[in-house]
Amino acid sequence: MRDLGVLGTVIAMTTVEQPATLRERKKLRTRQALIETAITLFGERGFDNTPLDALLEQVEVSRRTFFRNFHSKEDVALTAVKQLWDIYLEVFDGIEKSGPLADVFLAAMLTTLERMDEDWYRRFPLTLQLIADSAALDGYTLRHCAEVQAEIACRLDEQNRLELRLLIEFFVAAWRCALDEWLPDCTPGELPALLRRACSTMNSALSLEA
Amino acid sequence: MRDLGVLGTVIAMTTVEQPATLRERKKLRTRQALIETAITLFGERGFDNTPLDALLEQVEVSRRTFFRNFHSKEDVALTAVKQLWDIYLEVFDGIEKSGPLADVFLAAMLTTLERMDEDWYRRFPLTLQLIADSAALDGYTLRHCAEVQAEIACRLDEQNRLELRLLIEFFVAAWRCALDEWLPDCTPGELPALLRRACSTMNSALSLEA
DNA sequence: CACAAAATGCCACAGTGTGGCGTTTGCTCC
DNA sequence: GGAGCAAACGCCACACTGTGGCATTTTGTG
Numbered sequence: 361m362r363d364l365g366v367l368g369t370v371i372a373m374t375t376v377e378q379p380a381t382l383r384e385r386k387k388l389r390t391r392q393a394l395i396e397t398a399i400t401l402f403g404e405r406g407f408d409n410t411p412l413d414a415l416l417e418q419v420e421v422s423r424r425t426f427f428r429n430f431h432s433k434e435d436v437a438l439t440a441v442k443q444l445w446d447i448y449l450e451v452f453d454g455i456e457k458s459g460p461l462a463d464v465f466l467a468a469m470l471t472t473l474e475r476m477d478e479d480w481y482r483r484f485p486l487t488l489q490l491i492a493d494s495a496a497l498d499g500y501t502l503r504h505c506a507e508v509q510a511e512i513a514c515r516l517d518e519q520n521r522l523e524l525r526l527l528i529e530f531f532v533a534a535w536r537c538a539l540d541e542w543l544p545d546c547t548p549g550e551l552p553a554l555l556r557r558a559c560s561t562m563n564s565a566l567s568l569e570a
Numbered sequence: 571m572r573d574l575g576v577l578g579t580v581i582a583m584t585t586v587e588q589p590a591t592l593r594e595r596k597k598l599r600t601r602q603a604l605i606e607t608a609i610t611l612f613g614e615r616g617f618d619n620t621p622l623d624a625l626l627e628q629v630e631v632s633r634r635t636f637f638r639n640f641h642s643k644e645d646v647a648l649t650a651v652k653q654l655w656d657i658y659l660e661v662f663d664g665i666e667k668s669g670p671l672a673d674v675f676l677a678a679m680l681t682t683l684e685r686m687d688e689d690w691y692r693r694f695p696l697t698l699q700l701i702a703d704s705a706a707l708d709g710y711t712l713r714h715c716a717e718v719q720a721e722i723a724c725r726l727d728e729q730n731r732l733e734l735r736l737l738i739e740f741f742v743a744a745w746r747c748a749l750d751e752w753l754p755d756c757t758p759g760e761l762p763a764l765l766r767r768a769c770s771t772m773n774s775a776l777s778l779e780a
Numbered sequence: 781c782a783c784a785a786a787a788t789g790c791c792a793c794a795g796t797g798t799g800g801c802g803t804t805t806g807c808t809c810c
Numbered sequence: 811g812g813a814g815c816a817a818a819c820g821c822c823a824c825a826c827t828g829t830g831g832c833a834t835t836t837t838g839t840g
Contacts, residue, residue, distance in 0.1 A: 529743035
């Protein structure tokens with residue numbers, strides 16, 4: 361019934377592996393052209409005000425091929441976000457899980473941020489700006505986040521489900537707060553510090569007085 | 571640019587005030603007919619699989635009038651959710667804000683739950699089920715939640731914004747967790763207890779070990 | 781009863797997303 | 811290098827959501 365398409369939809373451009381066959385290289389090229397043109401075009405004219413046809417016309421592909429590569433118009437705009445969480449899940453699987461889980465979540469994200477390449481750090485802030493300007497994109501992003509959270513919970517299936525789910529929600533909330541503070545300037549080196557700060561503020565937030 | 575339409579879109583059916591004029595009573599009647607038919611129809615055939623025309627045909631209204639009453643197809647399905655948060659903000663405004671803010675948020679929701687009438691407790695679980703079955707509805711709900719959070723933060727604008735925003739996120743996360751545990755049976759009297767439990771678990775969640 | 785305002789219905793249109801189907805293009809085997 | 815095959819593509823038609831214009835009906839008011 362439900363979509364749940366978080367998994368390998370995104371070809372991980374961060375782990376650069378040029379496919380051998382010409383056909384796949386061509387396909388990847390139009391894919392990247394769509395992504396690149398999408399964030400610039402949407403950035404200029406706004407996501408909601410830019411018809412999909414404008415994108416298709418500029419990249420010179422048909423509607424049919426676009427929807428073979430992406431699930432929706434939102435999908436192509438949010439590629440950078442999906443890539444981040446794909447890598448995160450990958451990192452999370454390989455990390456040693458001992459000690460406080462909150463630290464594990466944080467460490468996994470810090471490692472993830474180190475893995476992202478320069479091109480991603482160029483596209484990600486642009487994507488954040490698109491999200492901030494479009495309610496539709498924001499809703500889509502939140503739903504994607506929820507799917508990732510479910511995925512994380514699934515891999516840690518323990519007895520104390522309530523505590524676990526709460527902690528995951530808290531971590532993602534801290535991540536979003538860090539992004540909000542990062543958005544104005546978007547200096548790549550500062551994001552880890554902001555995230556650390558948000559995470560270390562979680563305890564005092566609970567005992568905040570009016 | 572953005573929608574931000576949380577405010578008085580929903581005619582508070584919980585504060586029952588029959589409007590004097592016949593015209594407004596008629597309008598309210600078709601409104602309620604749309605809401606009622608929507609949740610039953612979507613519940614039978616699924617939100618994504620039910621065209622809007624099916625609803626319009628059954629209630630015997632035109633497309634035009636529907637969109638004068640609701641912003642979107644999602645909007646009519648989520649009326650119960652919007653009503654809840656409308657009342658919540660209303661309660662929150664009137665409550666005394668002293669002591670730990672976390673307790674204030676919780677108290678406001680407990681009061682809100684007491685204010686909701688019987689008809690709401692019939693429709694709300696149905697709405698939750700619709701959300702659980704449709705990704706589109708889920709995304710729409712999450713976005714609405716984010717708008718409410720922004721609204722709450724706006725009314726408490728203090729210096730420590732980071733702590734405040736984190737706390738609000740935590741509270742809403744606890745609320746969603748409580749709803750998840752409530753969904754299977756949906757006994758009205760149990761929801762407050764579940765919410766209390768989720769809120770009191772927040773502290774130990776932060777120090778959860780792997 | 782007459783007039784103004786509001787609500788409605790009908791129609792046409794833009795935009796997103798899907799499926800069928802014929803055609804091109806790249807891959808592979810000989 | 812050529813024949814056959816499978817994948818990708820483009821074109822077309824269609825369903826569905828959402829918007830705006832305009833005439834018509836209904837309701838409140840003097």
